[in-house]
Amino acid sequence: MSSKITIIGAGSVGATIAYTLSQRSIASEIVLIDINKDKAEGEVMDIEQGTSFREPISIVAGDYPDAADSDIVIITSGIARKPGQTRIELTQTNVNIMKSITPEIVKVAPKALYIIVSNPCDIMTYAFAKLSGLPENQILGSGTALDTARLRCRLSQHYGVSEKNIHAYVFGEHGDTSFVPWSRAFVAGATLDEFDKIVHEDQKDLQPLDREEVLEYVHTSGSTVIAKKGATFYAVAVSVCRLCSLLLAASDTIVSVSTMLHGEYGVEDVCLSTMASIGPEGVKRIVRVPLTEEETEKLHASANALKDVIAQIDL
Incomplete structure (x- = not known):
């Protein structure tokens, strides 16, 4: 299947999604983006060294311009709740991260379908819908x-x-x-x-x-x-x-x-x-x-x- 999928966030969830995609015939191109570029590059290097055991696939650690022409963009970025942090404080922190991501990715991939995985998932999906200005049919949260x-x-x-x-x-x-x-x-x-x-x-x-x-x-x-x-x-x-x-x-x-x-x-x-x-x-x-x-x-x-x-x- 010839499709391009971009994953934003190379933490445990984003990296595991990239690995799982690399083992299936869902995408022919995978782009992994993270503010910590070394982390993204390390994850990609580890994953791509195992792709020789399957049909050829392209997987790269990139930046937002590399997401151009993506069919699907998956957003996993966010931080986990810290001790003593309220749910509201965590939500605001992750919404602020979404605010920084949204204009950058929408600019290069305005026609992509977006899957929001970042927690709290429903609120992050709502935030992305309001911030992106994209048609709502292009946006869904992994939800339940x-x-x-x-x-x-x-x-x-x-x-x-x-x-x-x-x-x-x-x-x-x-x-x-x-x-x-x-x-x-x-x-x-x-x-x-x-x-x-x-x-x-x-x-x-x-x-x-x-x-x-x-x-x-x-x-x-x-x-x-x-x-x-x-x-x-x-x-x-x-x-x-x-x-x-x-x-x-x-x-x-x-x-x-x-x-x-x-x-x-x-x-x-x-x-x-x-x-x-x-x-x-x-x-x-x-x-x-x-x-x-x-x-x-x-x-x-x-x-x-x-x-x-x-x-x-x-x-």
């Missing part, structure tokens, strides 16, 4: 794509079936107010209640699904991995690479990613994750799957939590 993968992983473990048989999603912010619309969760075409009964016929000792435990698993997976190994980057890299392949595919796919909402479910002027149809033209539409009244209220609560943070930062 990873949360959804974590959800399906846990459901797969519980039921002992492939994650490919599971259609369940996480909505809302990529954070503590995210939730699972259980009314939209299915396994092999059956609702979870129906599938519980089906499985119980053969596995009498299988405990009923604890939905609160599953949501807790989704919410705490990131912090658990960080506590055990210091950072999370493998799963997020794979999820972002999948988004790249979907954006370059021949037809659209419906996924849970962060996009700007304009009245869908009664939510306005904020980026968060619902179902969106994405493909070669970027974000084509929000797919308004029916939600229960309780689920709609949870979506509003998530949107309001994000808006509270946005109101306290300088865009």
Whole structure:
């Protein structure tokens, strides 16, 4: 596939995305940009020395002009939360980084599709949308794509079936107010209640699904991995690479990613994750799957939590 993907940020997440892309047939050109040029050059040197074991691919450590004609730009830049730092302080710091990046990259790659991975993802996606002036269809945040993968992983473990048989999603912010619309969760075409009964016929000792435990698993997976190994980057890299392949595919796919909402479910002027149809033209539409009244209220609560943070930062 002849495509060019630029990654801004050569930290653990950005470098792992670059490595994962280099092992797949998604991009023929990869550009890695970081304010620390030695770090970017070191990551590229390490990665490119392994590309001789696959079809030829170009991977370079560059600067913004090298991103010209990119099909996709992935932004991962930002700093981790420091001890004693409030969420607002962290958000403002990373928004300020986004302010410095946005005009530089948009100037050279105005037609690219943008995937925002930097945290807090939804607010950074919102900030990029406001700062860039690009059409909103060119912008999406990785949002709950990873949360959804974590959800399906846990459901797969519980039921002992492939994650490919599971259609369940996480909505809302990529954070503590995210939730699972259980009314939209299915396994092999059956609702979870129906599938519980089906499985119980053969596995009498299988405990009923604890939905609160599953949501807790989704919410705490990131912090658990960080506590055990210091950072999370493998799963997020794979999820972002999948988004790249979907954006370059021949037809659209419906996924849970962060996009700007304009009245869908009664939510306005904020980026968060619902179902969106994405493909070669970027974000084509929000797919308004029916939600229960309780689920709609949870979506509003998530949107309001994000808006509270946005109101306290300088865009």
